[in-house]
Amino acid sequence: MFKNYLKIAWRNLMRHKGYSALNIAGLTVxxxxxLLIFIVLQYETSFNTQNKNYKKIYHIVTQSSRGNEVAYTPGITVPAVPALRTDFPGATIxxxxMSYGSQLTIxxxxxxxxxxxxxxxxxxxxEPQYFDLFDSEWITGNKAVLAEPNMVVIDKSTAIKYFGDWKHAEGKFLKMDNLINLKVAGxxxxxxxxxxxxxxVLVSYVTLKNYPNDYNYSDEWESVRCLVHR
Structure with a gap:
């Protein structure tokens, strides 16, 4: 029976070649x-899902209103960080x-x-607490090194770019913006x-506090910094 259906379908295709080609082309497209839409949607909705606790991670932003317009800034004021830690002791913050266009000198x-x-x-x-929120594989070092000033952690490809071999990176020094001497600690x-x-390139947050004028760091409530928490 199925074989007969195939024969009939094939004959119809051969009898109406132009019409069949148009239908097949439309079906293929x-x-x-x-498939393309599925792949794009799957990729776009997969962001940060590699973190085992991604459903519990939140990015805190600032909401501002002007008339009927509402705008969001991807960060919060600096003093809000210790305030949140006081008010929500059970949260990891x-x-x-970010520093854009920085020069790194080796x-x-x-x-x-x-x-x-x-x-x-x-x-x-x-801050080192970042690694309590997001899963990262440490090749050398650990998050504790970012609690100290003038420490930096770099990813593997950057270590290779800077030093030729990531195995040679730890313990080396580099200078950021001809200003900050940093030790590669991981x-x-x-x-x-x-x-x-x-x-x-992940520089210890405490280092930023030592160069407030150079990186526009301020502990006033009007200043804004990015923050994530769980």
């Missing part, structure tokens, strides 16, 4: 479009501050020129592509 050996890299994105001042695996936080 429709299936391809559906991590503050961070001092060269005697007789050679320094290596200089401009990082438009991926450089961040960050190396982590690269962030996955579907992450809202593709950090490459």
């Amino acid at each position: 429709g299936i391809a479009a559906c 991590a503050a961070l501050d 001092p060269a050996a005697s007789g050679h020129a320094d290596k200089k890299f401009i990082e438009d994105v991926g450089v961040v001042f960050i 190396v982590i695996e690269d962030a996955v592509s579907n992450s809202d936080f593709p950090f490459k």
Whole structure:
């Protein structure tokens, strides 16, 4: 029976080639479009889901109103961080501050020129609590190093770019914006592509507080910094 259906279908296709080709082409395009939409939606909705507690992680923002317009700023005032920790002792809170267009200089050996890299994105001042929220694989070092000033953690690909081999990175020094001397205290695996936080150079947050004028850091309530919590 099924064989006969196939024969009839094939004869109809051959009898109406143009019409059949048009239908098959339309069906093919429709299936391809559906698959493409599915892949895009699956990727877009997968951001940060690699973290085991992603359903409990929240990004705190500031809401401001002007007339009937409501706007949101991706951060909160700096003094709100200790205030939230006091009011919500059961929450894990991590503050961070992005630095765009920073220059990282790797001092060269005697007789050679320094290596200089401009990082438009991926450089961040960050608290060690960040790693209590987001899962990262440490190759060397651990989150505790970010509790000290002038410490930096870099991802594996950046370590290779700066030092030729990530195994040679820990313990080396680099200078940020010709201003801050940083010691490489750890190396982590690269962030996955579907992450809202593709950090490459993670400087201890306490370092930022030592250079308030250079990075516009202020502990006034009008200042704004990014914050995530669980």
